[in-house]
Amino acid sequence: MAQKNPKDLxxxxxxxxxxxxxxxxxxxxxxxIDIQLEYGKTLGLVGETGSGKTTTALSVLRLVPDPxxxxxxxxxxxxxxxxxxxxxxxxxxxxxxxASMIFQDPMTSLNPVFTVGDQISEVIALHENCSKAEADQxxxxxxxxxxxxxxxxxxxxxxxxxxxxxxxxIAMALACNPKLLLADEPTTALxxxxxxQVLETMKGLREKYGSAMIMITHDLGIIAEVCDEVSVxxxxxxxxxxxxxxxxxxTRHPYxxxxxxxxxxxxxKRNRLSPIPGLMPDPTDLPKGCCFAPRCKYATPECEKxxxxxxxxxxxxxxxxxxxxxxNFKIEREDQ
Amino acid sequence: xxKTILEVKNLKKYFxxxxxxxxAVDDVNFTIEEGKTLGVVGESGxxxxxxxxxxxxxxEPTSGEVIFNGENILTKNKDEMRLLRRQMxxxxxxxxxxxxxxxxxxxxxxxxxxxxxxxxxKAKRLEKVYELMETVGxxxxxxxxxxxxxxxxRRQRIGIARAxxxxxxxxxxxxxxxxxxxxxxxxxxxxxxxxxxxxxxxxMFITHDLSVVHHFAxxxxxxxxxxLIEKAPSGMLxxxxxxxxxxxxxxxxxxxxxxxxxxxxxLKGEITSPINPKPGCRFAARCPYATDRCRSEEPKxxxxxxxxxxxxxxxx
Numbered sequence: 001m002a003q004k005n006p007k008d009l010x011x012x013x014x015x016x017x018x019x020x021x022x023x024x025x026x027x028x029x030x031x032x033i034d035i036q037l038e039y040g041k042t043l044g045l046v047g048e049t050g051s052g053k054t055t056t057a058l059s060v061l062r063l064v065p066d067p068x069x070x071x072x073x074x075x076x077x078x079x080x081x082x083x084x085x086x087x088x089x090x091x092x093x094x095x096x097x098x099a100s101m102i103f104q105d106p107m108t109s110l111n112p113v114f115t116v117g118d119q120i121s122e123v124i125a126l127h128e129n130c131s132k133a134e135a136d137q138x139x140x141x142x143x144x145x146x147x148x149x150x151x152x153x154x155x156x157x158x159x160x161x162x163x164x165x166x167x168x169x170i171a172m173a174l175a176c177n178p179k180l181l182l183a184d185e186p187t188t189a190l191x192x193x194x195x196x197q198v199l200e201t202m203k204g205l206r207e208k209y210g211s212a213m214i215m216i217t218h219d220l221g222i223i224a225e226v227c228d229e230v231s232v233x234x235x236x237x238x239x240x241x242x243x244x245x246x247x248x249x250x251t252r253h254p255y256x257x258x259x260x261x262x263x264x265x266x267x268x269k270r271n272r273l274s275p276i277p278g279l280m281p282d283p284t285d286l287p288k289g290c291c292f293a294p295r296c297k298y299a300t301p302e303c304e305k306x307x308x309x310x311x312x313x314x315x316x317x318x319x320x321x322x323x324x325x326x327x328n329f330k331i332e333r334e335d336q
Numbered sequence: 337x338x339k340t341i342l343e344v345k346n347l348k349k350y351f352x353x354x355x356x357x358x359x360a361v362d363d364v365n366f367t368i369e370e371g372k373t374l375g376v377v378g379e380s381g382x383x384x385x386x387x388x389x390x391x392x393x394x395x396e397p398t399s400g401e402v403i404f405n406g407e408n409i410l411t412k413n414k415d416e417m418r419l420l421r422r423q424m425x426x427x428x429x430x431x432x433x434x435x436x437x438x439x440x441x442x443x444x445x446x447x448x449x450x451x452x453x454x455x456x457x458k459a460k461r462l463e464k465v466y467e468l469m470e471t472v473g474x475x476x477x478x479x480x481x482x483x484x485x486x487x488x489x490r491r492q493r494i495g496i497a498r499a500x501x502x503x504x505x506x507x508x509x510x511x512x513x514x515x516x517x518x519x520x521x522x523x524x525x526x527x528x529x530x531x532x533x534x535x536x537x538x539x540m541f542i543t544h545d546l547s548v549v550h551h552f553a554x555x556x557x558x559x560x561x562x563x564l565i566e567k568a569p570s571g572m573l574x575x576x577x578x579x580x581x582x583x584x585x586x587x588x589x590x591x592x593x594x595x596x597x598x599x600x601x602x603l604k605g606e607i608t609s610p611i612n613p614k615p616g617c618r619f620a621a622r623c624p625y626a627t628d629r630c631r632s633e634e635p636k637x638x639x640x641x642x643x644x645x646x647x648x649x650x651x652x
Contacts, residue, residue: 048517161606162380191379191544193603196588200602218518221547221590248594262522263592264551266574272529273551275522279487336595 004036009077010180010212011037011060016074018055018064018236025284029055029069031236035214037229039179042206042213044223046259047233050280053216056233057182060214061095062086079179097127100173104185106165110157116168117143117153120175127176142171146201163194167201174205181206181213187222199226220263224248229316232256235281235291237307242317249336252319254296257333290322298323298331338369341506341538342391347400349383349390356612360386361397362562365637368555370505373532373539375553375570377546377585379607383562384542388508391540392424393417404506422452425499429511431491435483442479445469445497452502468497473527489520493527500531506538513548525552546589550574555643558582561610561618564637568644578646581619617649625650 006012018030030052037043045053058064060076062083076083079098086094103109111119121139125132140150146167157165166186173181186202187195203226206213215227223230223244230247232240232255240253251257261274278295281287287294289304296303300323308322323329349361361383368374376384390397393409401408409420428434435444442465448454455461466476472493483491492512499507512528513521525548531537543549549556550570557567558579566579577583584601591598605622617635620626629649637647 048519163606191607192546192588193379193584194606195590196600196602199590200600219590220592224592224594225590244594248592258519260592262518264522264525264547265592266547266550266586266589267591267593273522273526275526276519277523279489279520336593 004038006077008038009036010039010079011035011214012075012077013056013060014075016056016059016076017072018052018059019070019072020068021070022068027068027283028286029236029283030059031286033074033233033236033238035231035238037180037212037214040210040212041229042215042227044227044230045214045216045233046218046220046223046230048218048280050283051233052236053233054184055236057101057184057214057216060180060182061099061101062091063095063101093127096123096173096178097176098178099180099182100176100178101182102166102169102173102184102186104188106162106169106189107157109169110165112157115154115156116160117155120168120172123172123175139171139175142175143168145174145205146171147197163190163198166190166198170198170202170205174209174211177209178211181211182216183213184216185218186215188217188219202226220248220259232259235283235286237291237320239292239321240317240319242314246314246317250313250317251333251335252313252317252324252331253292253321254298254331255292257331258295260333290320298329338371340367341370341405342368342540343401343403344387344391345401345403347387347390347402348398349386349395350398353611358611359562359613360610361390362613364400364559364562364564366557366564366567368506368538368540370538371532371536372554373541373552375549375556376540376542376559377544377549377556378559379544379585381561381607381610382559383610384559385510387559388426388510388540388542392421392426392508394426418452422454422502423505425502425504425507427492427495427499427507427509427512430515431488431495432483432515434495435491437483440480440482441469441474441486441494444483444494445501448498448501454502464501465497468501471500471531472497487520488516489523492516492524496524496527496531500535503535504537506540508540508542510542511544512541514543514545521548528552546586558585561607561613563618563647564645565619565647566645567637572644576644578640578644578651579619579648580623580625580650617647 013035016030016033020027020029033056047053055064117139120142121135124138125135140153144150148167187198227244229243231238234255240247240256258276276295281291289306290308293299293303303322308320310318310320311324312318344364344366347361347364351358351360364387378384386395389395391402402410445465445468446461449461455464474493513524541553553570556570556573557564560581566582577586584603587598587601603622608621616632617630620630635647635649637645639645640651
């Protein structure tokens with residue numbers, strides 16, 4: 001089992017549990033997530049709607065809406081700072097400075113009544129203790145970095161296309177040179193050719209500034225392109241984690257296998273897809289045992305009894321599946 | 337050779353806007369054979385949805401012909417059109433917005449049967465509704481639920497059942513799986529494939545997701561700014577993309593596999609405005625190979641090899 005040196009970690013999350021306590025019941029959104037991310041690396045969080053990816057990312061900046069969100073358990077250390085016990089004032093200094101977030105929908109994450117330039121320079125003025133003129137100057141530089149001419153500083157969000165707006169959001173997120181970037185489906189709302197441009201821009205900027213990144217997406221194709229490591233999330237738990245090669249070429253968890261089977265792949269033409277049967281479990285009423293067991297074709301009655309723990313397969317690769325207690329257990333997907 | 341069920345000739349749909357004439361669909365030609373799937377791909381604003389709607393006359397085309405089973409449907413009057421709609425149906429993108437929130441599942445699926453007076457009797461209609469629900473894999477117990485109680489995948493199944501109620505021959509599917517999670521998306525795609533085999537349906541499958549069309553469609557048409565720029569059988573298009581835009585589009589797809597690294601063609605700029613387009617090739621401004629001829633003369637769609645049509649001067 002691999003323990004990374006805490007000194008190398010920009011982000012160290014241990015056993016995070018977050019519930020949303022609503023009148024209709026308790027939504028168990030995150031159920032024991034661990035993340036250890038080294039400086040400069042990119043981790044992909046992949047999973048379907050409602051798997052708890054976004055809640056996890058929000059918790060890093062303590063942005064989980066409370067109420068109804070309650071962090072029940074766990075610790076979060078960001079660049080050595082104990083986020084869970086940080087006073088409000090210091091949290092504000094962290095947000096946008098040490099770590100910043102790129103949201104999915106650029107149409108709603110920009111303020112329509114301020115110019116894009118002012119929105120970027122606001123971040124800089126808040127965190128960098130400089131004059132308005134200096135902040136404006138730097139905001140203009142940031143626009144150029146993401147490929148928008150400086151002359152558009154004074155325009156409003158509605159004057160930009162979707163791809164351009166997302167570039168503005170990226171410029172804002174990178175304005176203070178954060179050590180960690182939390183990107184929540186940053187290209188989902190964009191067309192493929194624009195997506196390619198934006199991913200390329202993000203890649204170039206990350207290389208330039210050396211930021212670490214958590215990339216949240218449901219698209220395994222994007223993971224393959226930008227990440228170093230990947231965690232597959234299902235019902236608020238990481239069911240498989242490893243390097244790209246571990247997860248893509250030596251897939252072990254039945255859910256990961258199911259995700260690959262559901263995807264139409266332009267490299268391999270298949271007659272039919274092999275979807276995962278059934279639906280995600282209701283997060284207010286999760287199964288006692290393995291949450292994936294009701295949809296899993298390898299499940300045994302044993303699987304329904306207890307939540308499987310981490311099973312380390314190598315120094316970098318673990319899986320939560322109790323079938324691997326049997327020495328000869330294998331899923332159908334072959335190593336690539 | 338299979339029978340042609342739909343032929344679209346010189347289809348145009350322009351919209352008046354305060355800034356000028358918006359060329360949403362500009363001189364589009366294609367045919368679909370019975371029992372086959374034509375995938376129509378392109379980025380937002382390229383006119384793919386408008387084309388689908390113009391074919392069903394949900395947007396009245398500005399000019400052109402839509403020949404369905406040998407008849408030009410654009411010359412039909414309202415009553416004739418109503419009868420024709422039984423054979424031509426639409427599945428919408430957003431299963432959250434396309435179902436009436438005040439109607440139950442059985443009312444939604446049964447509504448076309450009631451409106452078209454196919455099964456006026458309520459009890460018999462319910463029987464048919466149950467039959468349709470079974471066809472699309474909806475549990476019987478859901479018959480009296482409302483759309484908000486159901487997840488996206490089930491809602492999309494309702495949309496499909498409603499389209500099937502008329503026993504159509506031809507269905508325009510406008511991004512039917514784009515709003516769904518991958519595991520659910522695969523379930524719906526498999527269902528649509530089964531229905532096509534069982535009922536001999538013909539699909540026009542509109543999507544921005546190239547991996548989905550590659551999997552699903554027999555032929556693929558690529559649209560850019562209101563025009564059809566390349567059309568070919570699915571395998572051929574992916575093996576030999578010829579139009580520079582198609583090449584860039586295919587190279588931009590993120591592939592969930594590590595074993596093959598592809599050369600990526602990055603396009604500069606974004607799709608330009610379809611309002612009062614400039615003469616010449618509409619892609620010229622972003623095209624790495626554009627010449628003076630491209631900027632002045634509009635390329636026509638030409639057959640460069642059997643069944644492979646491209647609109648690009650480079651092919652001359």
